Amino acid sequence: MTExxxxxxxxxxxxxxxxxxxxxxxxxxxxLFMALGGxxxxxxxxGHGEGAAAGHEVASWSKRLWVNLWFxxxxxxxxxxxxxxxxxxxxxxxxxxxxxxxxxxxxxxYYLPIGGIIMILVFVFGQHDIFHWTHETxxxxxxxxxxxxxxxxxxYLNFWFFLIRMIIYFALWIFFFNWLRKNSINExxxxxxxxxxxxxxxxxxxxxxxxxxxxxxxxxxxxxxDTHWFSTMFGWYVFASWWVSxxxxxxxxxxxxxxxxxxxxxxxxxxxxxxxxVFAFSIFWTYVWFSQFMLxxxxxxxxxxxxxxxxxxxxxxxxxxIFFTNLIINFAFPFLVLMTRDAKRQMIMLKIVTIAxxxxxxxxxxxxxxxxxxxxDAGIGLIEIGTxxxxxxxxxxxxxxxxxxxxxxxxxHPFLEESVHHHV
Amino acid sequence: MNKKFVLGIYDDEDVLLHAIENIRAxxxxxxxxxxxxxxxxxxxxxxxxxxxxxIVAFFCGLFGxxxxxxxxxxxxxxxxPMIIGGKPHIALPSFIPVTFELTVLCAAFGMVITFFIVxxxxxxxxxxxxxxxxxxxKFVMAIEVNxxxxxxxxxxxLLRSNGAIEVNxKEVIR
Numbered sequence: 106m107t108e109x110x111x112x113x114x115x116x117x118x119x120x121x122x123x124x125x126x127x128x129x130x131x132x133x134x135x136x137l138f139m140a141l142g143g144x145x146x147x148x149x150x151x152g153h154g155e156g157a158a159a160g161h162e163v164a165s166w167s168k169r170l171w172v173n174l175w176f177x178x179x180x181x182x183x184x185x186x187x188x189x190x191x192x193x194x195x196x197x198x199x200x201x202x203x204x205x206x207x208x209x210x211x212x213x214x215y216y217l218p219i220g221g222i223i224m225i226l227v228f229v230f231g232q233h234d235i236f237h238w239t240h241e242t243x244x245x246x247x248x249x250x251x252x253x254x255x256x257x258x259x260x261y262l263n264f265w266f267f268l269i270r271m272i273i274y275f276a277l278w279i280f281f282f283n284w285l286r287k288n289s290i291n292e293x294x295x296x297x298x299x300x301x302x303x304x305x306x307x308x309x310x311x312x313x314x315x316x317x318x319x320x321x322x323x324x325x326x327x328x329x330x331d332t333h334w335f336s337t338m339f340g341w342y343v344f345a346s347w348w349v350s351x352x353x354x355x356x357x358x359x360x361x362x363x364x365x366x367x368x369x370x371x372x373x374x375x376x377x378x379x380x381x382x383v384f385a386f387s388i389f390w391t392y393v394w395f396s397q398f399m400l401x402x403x404x405x406x407x408x409x410x411x412x413x414x415x416x417x418x419x420x421x422x423x424x425x426x427i428f429f430t431n432l433i434i435n436f437a438f439p440f441l442v443l444m445t446r447d448a449k450r451q452m453i454m455l456k457i458v459t460i461a462x463x464x465x466x467x468x469x470x471x472x473x474x475x476x477x478x479x480x481x482d483a484g485i486g487l488i489e490i491g492t493x494x495x496x497x498x499x500x501x502x503x504x505x506x507x508x509x510x511x512x513x514x515x516x517x518h519p520f521l522e523e524s525v526h527h528h529v
Numbered sequence: 530m531n532k533k534f535v536l537g538i539y540d541d542e543d544v545l546l547h548a549i550e551n552i553r554a555x556x557x558x559x560x561x562x563x564x565x566x567x568x569x570x571x572x573x574x575x576x577x578x579x580x581x582x583x584i585v586a587f588f589c590g591l592f593g594x595x596x597x598x599x600x601x602x603x604x605x606x607x608x609x610p611m612i613i614g615g616k617p618h619i620a621l622p623s624f625i626p627v628t629f630e631l632t633v634l635c636a637a638f639g640m641v642i643t644f645f646i647v648x649x650x651x652x653x654x655x656x657x658x659x660x661x662x663x664x665x666x667k668f669v670m671a672i673e674v675n676x677x678x679x680x681x682x683x684x685x686x687l688l689r690s691n692g693a694i695e696v697n698x699k700e701v702i703r
Contacts, residue, residue, distance in 0.1 A: 395622075398622070399623070403622070444587070445583070446579075528569055
């Protein structure tokens with residue numbers, strides 16, 4: 106089987122650097138607007154009543170910046186992690202169809218080390234702006250801010266344990282990513298089936314690790330923002346959101362590579378399977394979303410339902426449109442558009458849907474983190490767009506660099522032939 | 530009325546697939562092909578159009594959705610309004626599970642029933658088995674013979690030259 110090497114020329118690379126530059130410029134302009142204009146941008150969007158604004162301090166630009174950095178990094182780290190997870194699932198399932206596209210999710214993992222460094226830095230320096238529970242006065246019995254509920258959680262939610270957990274997650278993920286990747290590349294060079302069999306064992310171990318860490322990292326990084334709130338569905342919810350975004354990113358990357366003349370052996374049958382994955386897991390996400398929502402809505406217990414109050418009627422109705430957009434863009438749209446077989450086999454349809462899903466789940470993570478941190482002061486302005494474009498540029502640099510490091514076709518994979526003749 | 534068929538017997542899947550292509554290319558109409566198991570890609574080779582059953586499934590599902598929503602809204606909102614758990618009479622989130630179930634039920638049953646009707650599958654159905662070996666280890670290709678029009682020798686040669694291990698004739702009584 107012929108090797109296919111991806112070549113990222115300097116022009117494309119410059120485009121990614123350009124993205125980062127544009128993002129940073131937008132970000133700085135946004136910060137300047139906010140710092141000098143006293144958050145005028147937000148008032149134009151929010152439409153607060155005077156009663157709500159009185160005696161209420163508008164969140165500072167630095168808080169908004171930290172939250173944005175955190176939120177984007179969680180989103181992109183998730184997509185990157187899901188790439189490794191996808192490859193592991195394919196190995197454990199003895200899947201043959203995915204061999205031709207396997208290098209794409211594999212390369213998504215190259216963002217993990219960068220994500221890890223950013224995550225640690227943002228947590229260490231921006232913790233008080235993101236996590237309410239990091240304020241020490243909450244744990245002091247004699248202080249007026251003392252919060253017995255949060256103090257009761259201090260065994261799990263404390264700076265050092267949180268930081269150690271974060272380092273452990275990334276260490277494990279990066280370790281397994283490197284191990285799988287090394288085997289995959291050695292297989293290209295040496296052939297034989299021993300690398301394949303070892304990859305299955307590595308993948309099985311990784312899946313156990315992933316099962317636990319994907320849940321606990323979701324509690325740590327996302328759920329603990331709303332410190333008082335709890336949800337047993339939350340690990341699943343974040344996983345579902347990451348998973349479908351990762352699948353959409355993989356599909357989109359496959360289509361873009363294909364349209365640029367790479368992945369010559371990938372045909373409509375492979376796209377069909379990727380399309381089925383995206384279709385099925387956008388429904389799975391909805392299922393988890395609704396399971397979480399309906400139980401809280403039905404029981405209507407104050408400490409539980411406040412989470413949805415803040416997102417629907419609360420905060421001056423600030424998040425209402427995102428709440429419904431979230432459902433339309435992540436459920437109704439992919440469900441109706443990708444329902445037919447033909448749609449799943451056409452690049453243009455898949456492209457539209459995967460881009461919509463990537464934006465939709467960006468909004469989903471926005472919805473998870475903003476109400477608990479910025480309350481009614483969140484917006485989608487220059488800071489949000491700038492941060493996202495910067496992260497996207499960094500992500501694409503790492504991802505495409507990873508793609509160029511090995512042949513796009515895993516030439517010695519034992520199931521390669523099966524994948525070439527894949528037919529659905 | 531009796532119908533006469535020429536049966537080409539094959540014992541290899543790939544040979545069969547190529548034979549179908551060649552025989553259709555030669556302008557001969559294939560009545561049907563019988564196989565002990567589903568063969569990948571045989572639909573395309575035989576020129577069989579994709580089933581329209583998914584369209585039926587969609588509309589049956591849509592019917593299920595509308596029926597479930599109408600039923601719950603009418604029953605709980607208009608016919609016999611009750612306050613349940615302090616919620617409004619028409620509390621949409623609580624209707625979703627039933628709506629989902631009825632959508633799946635209607636789509637599934639609608640598909641199965643339509644399938645039975647379209648294929649005329651019923652307990653009294655009688656099937657003409659052209660060659661019993663098509664349920665064991667042989668593939669059977671049936672070509673209908675138009676009395677006086679079909680050149681039997683040419684057909685025999687065509688089948689044999691495309692890898693048939695046997696060519697038989699069979700009359701089917703309707």
